[in-house]
Amino acid sequence: MRTWPAAGSRARAAARDRVEREALQQGVRYRRIFVMLLSVIVVVSSVVVLLGTIGLFAETRARPLTPAEQNQYKQEEIARRWQAWPATGVFPEEVKYLGLDRAQQYARRVGIAPETECGKGVDASVAGILDNHGCVTMLRATYVDQTASFVITVGVAVLKDEASRVSASEELTQDDRVGVLPVAFPGTVTERFGPDQRQRTGWVGAGPYIVFSTAGYADGRTRAAIPPEEILHSELWPAAKSVGNQIAYFLADPPKVPPCTQGNVC
Template sequence: MPPEQSRTPPGGRRGLPLGASAGRARARPWPASRGRAAAAKAAKERAELERGIRFRSIYLTIMGVVLAVAAVNVLLGSVGLVQETRSRPLTDSERAAYVAQDVARRWHAWPVGMVFPEELQYVGFDRAQQYARRVGVAPEAACAAVVDAPVASVLRRHGCLTMLRATYVDQTSTFAVTVGVAVLQDEQARADAAAELPVDDRVGVRPVAFPGTVTDTFGAAQRQRTGWVGAGPYIVFSTAGYTDGRSRDSIPLEEQVNNEMWPVAESIAGRIARALGEPPDVPRCTQGNVC
């Protein structure tokens, strides 16, 4: 019997032996699948790009707003600085404040010779111009320590800061006059204190005597009259007596009223008060007199 021929399947390929497994063939993606993947990738990249552009736009917008606000603030600050520093007319309140501050600082800003001049002019009974001479200036003292008790309580209650004192004699060296400048915190405090001062010409600032001068016997017993006058934040006290040691009790009332002592004392204290309280020349503008 002839040998059995192996059968070849149609197409010329020989069949595999029974039980043999064929090698796995590589799957090829469909063209449509490749297109969808590329489109999805492109869409993702485009979304990320759009998101980045959107974030960048928001950032730039925020930065623009911040810079704009900063520029406006700088501009407004520059305008305000220019307006504040340029010369302009003083307001009424600024003028009043300038005067008050200048007057209030005089007691310590002025030299002694301006607060208590060496000579002060006064008018005698015969209308002749005469001059009182400064004998000495006492050290600065606490207000309550150099006035009588009824006056001390008033000054203490209204916050008196300090007391400046000097003693003068008239042109004939017959009368001695001690002037005391009480420094209050401001003009209102001075007015309030003055309204409460006792109406008594026997109390006020105490006399200051200077040994070796014509005033060395001028003490509390020798003072004849006391008084005061207000100016700005100051109460200017005065007390007058004889330089020869005569006491108040030894002088007849008629002589006390009719002699020249008290007009001299009032004139000296009044001139000192007017100088301390005289309003200064106020500039018209914030930077002088040119606006």
């Protein structure tokens, strides 16, 4: 039997409509899925940003320093003083010391030597110890006592940290004939002060620093020319030791620590 054209057209049209409706419905479903995924991504991103902001605020907001942070602040401040301070800050123009009858007197700085390698500022036996423990540099200055009778050279050996300084100090001997090498300044009362003129030497630890001191007579007398009992009991060495200790105190004096991570207000 022959199919009537009108009936076939209606069937094909209905089929096309059905296919289009199914395609449209599928597109709507895909769009809904896409919108849902996009919404989830936006929500998750917002949560991540919010949590990150909260975390950043928690990290950067001012809060009291912990005891460990306070100690670290002190150590870092002390360790950088040899660079942060001017040379005249490390070696003040005048340093107090106690003279005869414990009278307060002042040693006067004659000059500051150029910064040098640790091994070049001390005797060889001391140089090896400093080098083995990572000595960074050596700073030296020379003073005279209030009567200009004694010449005192102070040397600051800068170690990389306090632990290194402690280790190096444990290996230093108590031999008072070796230590920092004197620095003389021509045309001054110190010009005759050399290694042979050293009467005694010593050192003290302070933070990451070993502060050496050595002293002699301004008239150029050698250690060999002085009776042993005078070397041990003269006024010279207490004055020299006091000057070295004062400079060590300046360098290692604990700084004032801010109470909070961002200053004085938490």
